[in-house]
Amino acid sequence: MDCCAPSSKVETAKTNCPSCGEKGKSVPLITLKSLLTASSLETIEPENTYSFCPTSSCNTVYFSDTHTQTFEEDALKVPVFQKNSSLQVPVCYCFDWTRDRLIQSVNDNQRPIEHIKNHVQSNRCGCEVNNPQGACCLGNVTAYLRSLN
Numbered sequence: 774m775d776c777c778a779p780s781s782k783v784e785t786a787k788t789n790c791p792s793c794g795e796k797g798k799s800v801p802l803i804t805l806k807s808l809l810t811a812s813s814l815e816t817i818e819p820e821n822t823y824s825f826c827p828t829s830s831c832n833t834v835y836f837s838d839t840h841t842q843t844f845e846e847d848a849l850k851v852p853v854f855q856k857n858s859s860l861q862v863p864v865c866y867c868f869d870w871t872r873d874r875l876i877q878s879v880n881d882n883q884r885p886i887e888h889i890k891n892h893v894q895s896n897r898c899g900c901e902v903n904n905p906q907g908a909c910c911l912g913n914v915t916a917y918l919r920s921l922n
């Protein structure tokens with residue numbers, strides 16, 4: 774399975790974040806199962822569809838399509854790139870490229886994008902269980918590197 778392929782899931786009714794109103798992106802249930810802390814995981818309703826809110830100014834990370842449940846960053850075992858501006862936060866979760874490591878790498882004239890792409894193409898990435906957005910990080914890495922210039 775190619776974890777970086779666009780999701781073919783049909784969009785369900787409430788795909789907008791109940792907190793900020795912006796459109797969320799539906800994530801596979803396995804992403805929540807993998808990344809939520811135990812006490813939060815114990816509250817999920819597997820029949821619901823959950824979406825990820827990418828808005829950086831919004832505290833909600835996941836919300837259910839019923840709008841009855843939301844999870845914030847403290848419900849996850851990992852910091853969330855979109856919600857947390859710390860240099861220690863991963864941009865690429867699978868291969869542990871933090872903002873800090875990306876900056877170092879660019880300063881050393883390395884090519885982190887190519888490095889990550891090689892692993893992705895070799896089918897080594899596991900974005901759906903590592904990355905809170907439940908999808909490939911390459912877009913975020915590209916945008917972040919561009920923002921450094």
Ligand SMILES: [Zn+2]
Pocket residue numbers: 790791792793794795826827828831832833
């Ligand atoms: Zn939101």
